[in-house]
Amino acid sequence: EEKRRGAFSSRRVFILAAIGSAVGLGNIWRFPYVAYENGGGAFVIPYLVALLTAGVPFLLLDYGIGHKFRGSPPLSFARMRRGAEGLGWWQVGICAVIAIYYAAVLAWAVRYAFFSFTKAWGADPETFFLVDFLQVSDPGVTADPVAGVLVPLVVMWALVIGLLALGVQKGVGATAMVFIPVLVLSFGALVVASLFLPGAGSGLDALFTPSWSALAEPTVWAAAFGQIFFSLSIGFGIMITYASYVHRHTDMPGSGLVVGFSNSGFELLAGIGVFAALGFMAQDSGEAVGEVAGDGGVGLAFIAFPAIINEAPAGALIGVLFFVSLVLAGITSLISITEVVISAVRDKFELGRVAATLLVALPMAIVSVLFLGTTSGLYVLDIVDHFINQFGILLVAVVSMVVVVWGLRALPQLAAHLNDHSSVRIGLWWRALLGVVTPLALAYVLVDAFVTDVQTPYEGYPTWMLAVFGWGSAAAVVVIGFVLARLRWRSATALDGATYD
Numbered sequence: 001e002e003k004r005r006g007a008f009s010s011r012r013v014f015i016l017a018a019i020g021s022a023v024g025l026g027n028i029w030r031f032p033y034v035a036y037e038n039g040g041g042a043f044v045i046p047y048l049v050a051l052l053t054a055g056v057p058f059l060l061l062d063y064g065i066g067h068k069f070r071g072s073p074p075l076s077f078a079r080m081r082r083g084a085e086g087l088g089w090w091q092v093g094i095c096a097v098i099a100i101y102y103a104a105v106l107a108w109a110v111r112y113a114f115f116s117f118t119k120a121w122g123a124d125p126e127t128f129f130l131v132d133f134l135q136v137s138d139p140g141v142t143a144d145p146v147a148g149v150l151v152p153l154v155v156m157w158a159l160v161i162g163l164l165a166l167g168v169q170k171g172v173g174a175t176a177m178v179f180i181p182v183l184v185l186s187f188g189a190l191v192v193a194s195l196f197l198p199g200a201g202s203g204l205d206a207l208f209t210p211s212w213s214a215l216a217e218p219t220v221w222a223a224a225f226g227q228i229f230f231s232l233s234i235g236f237g238i239m240i241t242y243a244s245y246v247h248r249h250t251d252m253p254g255s256g257l258v259v260g261f262s263n264s265g266f267e268l269l270a271g272i273g274v275f276a277a278l279g280f281m282a283q284d285s286g287e288a289v290g291e292v293a294g295d296g297g298v299g300l301a302f303i304a305f306p307a308i309i310n311e312a313p314a315g316a317l318i319g320v321l322f323f324v325s326l327v328l329a330g331i332t333s334l335i336s337i338t339e340v341v342i343s344a345v346r347d348k349f350e351l352g353r354v355a356a357t358l359l360v361a362l363p364m365a366i367v368s369v370l371f372l373g374t375t376s377g378l379y380v381l382d383i384v385d386h387f388i389n390q391f392g393i394l395l396v397a398v399v400s401m402v403v404v405v406w407g408l409r410a411l412p413q414l415a416a417h418l419n420d421h422s423s424v425r426i427g428l429w430w431r432a433l434l435g436v437v438t439p440l441a442l443a444y445v446l447v448d449a450f451v452t453d454v455q456t457p458y459e460g461y462p463t464w465m466l467a468v469f470g471w472g473s474a475a476a477v478v479v480i481g482f483v484l485a486r487l488r489w490r491s492a493t494a495l496d497g498a499t500y501d
């Protein structure tokens with residue numbers, strides 16, 4: 001069966017692929033800002049608590065499910081209990097939606113890597129980004145293509161489709177083996193260059209100065225748990241899929257610790273690099289660090305960084321390193337989410353690698369080009385990203401976790417499986433955390449986000465746009481997921497216990 005589905009050649013390749021998925025845009029443009037906004041140096045405490053009480057345990061749950069049941073999310077859940085297959089497809093749907101817009105950010109970053117050489121954005125990076133580069137329309141949906149986005153977007157999809165068609169080891173695994181070391185070098189060089197900028201120290205002070213009172217705020221704790229779930233790519237199928245490609249007698253808990261701490265290490269590194277650069281910018285412009293930091297995310301990467309690149313000594317070099325790092329970190333993440341969809345379709349319909357890749361990724365690429373390669377692409381991206389993160393990722397994570405833990409009571413057998421070849425023992429603490437702490441933390445973050453979004457329409461977008469792209473996309477993946485679960489398995493023996501136990 002391993003021959004048919006594909007497999008990583010070694011534990012090392014799996015660990016690199018998992019790190020490749022985890023380390024993404026979230027590390028570079030989300031973590032530094034979230035940490036800064038939520039207590040600075042004091043954020044270490046909720047962050048570490050979230051990592052150890054929820055992040056790592058949940059990561060091991062995903063590993064356990066994928067490694068024991070040896071399938072994509074739909075296959076793994078169906079093997080656990082027939083009726084649970086829909087959960088797997090729901091996760092697959094979320095991955096498909098994320099991939100569709102994630103690719104667009106990478107396409108922008110590719111162009112910005114080239115722009116860095118000549119500082120093509122001129123003296124006003126904000127106007128350049130919104131008006132000249134994205135040609136942003138009034139809120140709404142348009143069909144006006146933006147060639148500067150469309151072309152790199154098509155290239156990005158062609159590249160990812162090509163790599164995925166090569167298969168689990170030669171495509172997914174080999175890409176991570178090459179990209180992750182190069183990423184560490186390019187981002188490491190960026191951090192060093194940023195630390196030499198005048199004012200770097202004040203940026204680090206701004207990031208790390210602890211505001212201890214933040215620890216009393218529930219929102220700070222919610223932010224820590226939210227960051228950990230997003231950042232580790234847990235709870236929506238990626239780690240289940242990758243774990244299903246790992247040889248049976250492999251130490252999974254040990255691998256999980258390596259992946260978890262590598263991802264956090266990269267977040268810390270990103271915080272240092274980004275805030276050193278922001279410190280320089282603040283000093284240069286006479287503003288406060290908080291003002292130049294903006295809201296993180298797209299604005300940080302495509303508006304604040306170009307401004308830094310304009311002023312910094314060796315700015316072009318910093319720019320190239322920064323955008324190349326974004327692209328490298330992003331491609332391995334994009335590969336991981338797209339692979340979840342391919343893997344699920346292969347398992348269910350018994351398709352060959354190349355056929356499934358084309359069948360899955362071509363339609364995704366087309367939707368991506370249609371919705372994100374136009375003058376309204378930024379709006380679609382902003383709304384879908386916000387809603388699918390909250391009411392996709394977080395919701396499916398808490399629902400599937402509660403089903404597995406309390407509905408199917410699967411933790412004892414999963415713990416036994418994980419312990420079989422483990423260097424660290426999965427004890428009762430694991431079951432206690434997953435049974436109580438993690439679901440409660442997730443539920444809290446989710447309810448908090450829900451209340452906020454009901455009370456204030458996100459970013460003041462028109463209601464119909466939020467209804468269609470926001471609530472609509474989050475709901476559509478559930479419905480489509482449970483419909484797909486009703487289709488028959490191509491192979492009558494797919495769900496047989498004998499094939500995996």
Ligand code: PHE
Nearest residue numbers: 022024025026027231233333
């Ligand atoms: N974990 C990735 C990050 O921190 C984000 C990601 C989201 C990766 C969705 C894959 C899919 O950036």
Ligand code: NA
Nearest residue numbers: 022023024231
């Ligand atoms: Na991450």
